[in-house]
Amino acid sequence: MLTGIENLKETMKxxxxxxxxxxxxxxxxxxxPDMYYMGGHAVVPGSESTDQYGVLWRFQEGQMGSFPVHDxxxxxxxxxxxxxxxxxxxxxxxxxPEFWGMLNGIASQAVxxxxxxxxxxxxxxxxxxxxxxxMEDAMIAxxxxxxxxxxxxxxxxxxxxxxxxNIMDHVPSVNALFHHDDWGSGTNSFLSPAMFDxxxxxxxxxxxxxxxxxxxxxxxxxxxxxxxxxxPAMIEMGVDIWQGAVPENDIPKLVEQxxxxxxxxxxxxxLAIDIPNVTHEQIAAEVERACRKCKGPSFIPCLTAGLPIxxxxxxxxxxxxxxxxxxxxxxx
Numbered sequence: 595m596l597t598g599i600e601n602l603k604e605t606m607k608x609x610x611x612x613x614x615x616x617x618x619x620x621x622x623x624x625x626x627p628d629m630y631y632m633g634g635h636a637v638v639p640g641s642e643s644t645d646q647y648g649v650l651w652r653f654q655e656g657q658m659g660s661f662p663v664h665d666x667x668x669x670x671x672x673x674x675x676x677x678x679x680x681x682x683x684x685x686x687x688x689x690x691p692e693f694w695g696m697l698n699g700i701a702s703q704a705v706x707x708x709x710x711x712x713x714x715x716x717x718x719x720x721x722x723x724x725x726x727x728x729m730e731d732a733m734i735a736x737x738x739x740x741x742x743x744x745x746x747x748x749x750x751x752x753x754x755x756x757x758x759x760n761i762m763d764h765v766p767s768v769n770a771l772f773h774h775d776d777w778g779s780g781t782n783s784f785l786s787p788a789m790f791d792x793x794x795x796x797x798x799x800x801x802x803x804x805x806x807x808x809x810x811x812x813x814x815x816x817x818x819x820x821x822x823x824x825x826p827a828m829i830e831m832g833v834d835i836w837q838g839a840v841p842e843n844d845i846p847k848l849v850e851q852x853x854x855x856x857x858x859x860x861x862x863x864x865l866a867i868d869i870p871n872v873t874h875e876q877i878a879a880e881v882e883r884a885c886r887k888c889k890g891p892s893f894i895p896c897l898t899a900g901l902p903i904x905x906x907x908x909x910x911x912x913x914x915x916x917x918x919x920x921x922x923x924x925x926x
Contacts, residue, residue: 598708608854614921616894619902622712623704646685658905664728671727674735674742687760694764701767710770718775751797762808770812778819798831816900845888859894868909881916
């Protein structure tokens with residue numbers, strides 16, 4: 595039987611020979627508290643808090659997570675041409691030895707041969723852009739003030755690089771990165787591939803290139819959306835695994851085109867089964883549908899949501915158990 599990392603590497607090859615499905619996030623040992631540079635994300639339903647950029651996050655009851663507040667009072671950047679008057683310094687990293695000691699303690703718990711020690715960044719360049727000013731203003735600014743948007747993206751990129759440096763300086767055992775940045779809706783990308791390559795791809799080439807320079811072996815990017823048209827950009831950036839690929843992306847078709855260059859992790863619809871009052875039969879049917887549809891190279895069955903958790907009940911654990919069942923049926 596292959597180790598977890600060996601099985602992952604076989605799955606990622608175009609002509610690999612895994613002996614089972616890679617089961618969701620089993621290969622990532624995440625250092626969740628390293629999300630300091632976003633800071634302030636409300637994590638409890640009914641709460642709100644402010645991050646280091648000044649963005650107010652509100653976690654409304656019944657939702658799956660917190661969202662930035664963009665009313666007239668709370669929008670951080672009201673005029674893209676004056677962004678640099680609002681953002682005057684990079685987020686500040688913790689200087690407390692106990693913080694870094696805690697992260698190194700969590701890192702030491704990774705299972706050798708089974709898991710990567712994984713840094714986590716939960717908001718990326720595009721999400722940070724529209725968190726600061728609202729989606730509508732951000733999209734308009736891309737057309738009306740492209741030079742100013744490039745400047746702001748450069749600032750966000752510097753913050754990302756500073757974050758990476760601090761993590762790697764203080765937790766040298768990190769050898770993987772799990773990075774969030776949602777790039778589309780359920781049916782299309784927010785930006786055309788041409789505009790994406792103009793504004794977003796260069797930033798990530800710098801960001802992911804730096805993580806590589808510091809010794810990271812595996813880069814997993816989360817975007818639980820349609821982004822099939824952005825796969826060439828992901829490959830250019832250096833993404834190894836795209837996590838969050840929803841069924842609308844037609845994963846089997848993507849595998850035909852890109853197997854061995856990038857791996858697709860997802861297909862199991864979070865919005866279909868991580869819901870109140872879901873039945874085990876519904877979960878089992880969704881997992882079986884995904885596994886039978888997409889089994890092959892460069893595919894990892896996983897809930898499309900961007901963390902190894904459930905929002906309602908124990909859906910995540912049930913999905914993992916059903917993937918294990920499908921491995922026994924389909925790899926015997």
